[in-house]
Amino acid sequence: MVEQTVQIVSNERDTDLYFCLVVNAPQIAPLVQPGQFAHVRIPPLREALLRRPFSIFQVSGSTLSILYKNIGKGTDVLSRMRPGEELSMIGPLGHGFTVPPPAGETPLLVAGGYGMAALYLLAQRSPQKGIVFVGGRRRVDILCEAEFRALGWEVRVTTEDGSHGEPGLVTHALLAELKRREPGRKLFACGPTPMLKAVGRLAAEFKLPAELSLDEHMGCGIGVCLTCVVPIKAGDGWEYQRTCTDGPVFDSRQVAWEADE
C-alpha cells in the first residue's frame, strides 16, 4: 500500500454519467491485483480530507485507470478535473479476487454497472476465459463490453428496459446459463448489494464457489474507522469484518446476509 500524489493523464466521459480517469501512478500501478481499489482524495472538493474508494479498472506500465459514475459531490468535482491536475491516492487496497489457476474452474463473471471495472483485471489475468454477464438499467449503464470481447471473453448483456441485449436482470441470464449444469465453474461478482445477494443464492443453489466484491460505504479505507464492517460467518455465529482490509472480496458462503436483515 502506497500513498502517492498522482497526475491526471486523461479524464474522459465514457457514456452518459460514466467517466474514465487515467492517472500516472508509478508506485501503485505495478502492485495492483484484480479486485483491489484505490482511495482517492480530490483536492478541489471542500471536504477534501474524505477520500472516495474506486476499483482499479486497468493498469498499463506506470498508469492506472478508474471507471467512475458521476453520482455525487466528489465524483462531480472529479469529473471536471483536467489532465495535469493532481490527486492524492492510496493504493492498491483490499483483498481482491483469486485469479483461477491454469486448468482451474471456468470463470463466470457477473457485473452490475460500474462493477465491470472491478472485474477487468481478473478477466485479463485469468488463464481461463469464460463468460461475462453484464447488466444495467439502460444501455448507457453497460460498460466495457468491447474491452471484455477484445480479451476473448463471451459477453452476455442484459438491460432492465430492454434497450440493449436481453431484457431483464443480469441474474436471470446467469440462472439460464447455470441450468445447463456444466461442471467446474466458479462465479465472481461485483455490483449492487441486491445483485450480489442473488448471485450468492444462485451459487448456493447450484453448489458453485463464488467470490463477491462488496460495495460498502467507506471512511478511512485502511481498517481503522469501522465504517465499512459487514457480518461474516465465524464458527457457529458471525463477526464483523472490514470491507476495506478483509475484503472487498469475500467468499459468498462466508457472508452472513441474514445478520443484516
Ligand SMILES: Cc1cc2nc3c(=O)[nH]c(=O)nc-3n(C[C@H](O)[C@H](O)[C@H](O)COP(=O)(O)OP(=O)(O)OC[C@H]3O[C@@H](n4cnc5c(N)ncnc54)[C@H](O)[C@@H]3O)c2cc1C
Ligand atoms: C470497494 C469499492 C469500489 C468502488 N468502485 C467504484 C468504481 O469503480 N466506480 C464507481 O463509480 N464507484 C465505485 N465505488 C463507489 C464510489 O466510492 C462512490 O460512488 C463514491 O464514493 C461517491 O462519491 P461522491 O462524493 O460522488 O458521492 P456522495 O456525494 O458522497 O454520495 C452520493 C450518493 O452516492 C451514494 N454512495 C456513496 N458511496 C457509495 C458506495 N460505496 N456504494 C453505493 N453508493 C454510494 C451515497 O449514499 C449518495 O446517495 C466503489 C465503492 C467501493 C466501496
Ligand code: FES
Ligand atoms: S473504511 Fe475505515 S475501517 Fe474500513
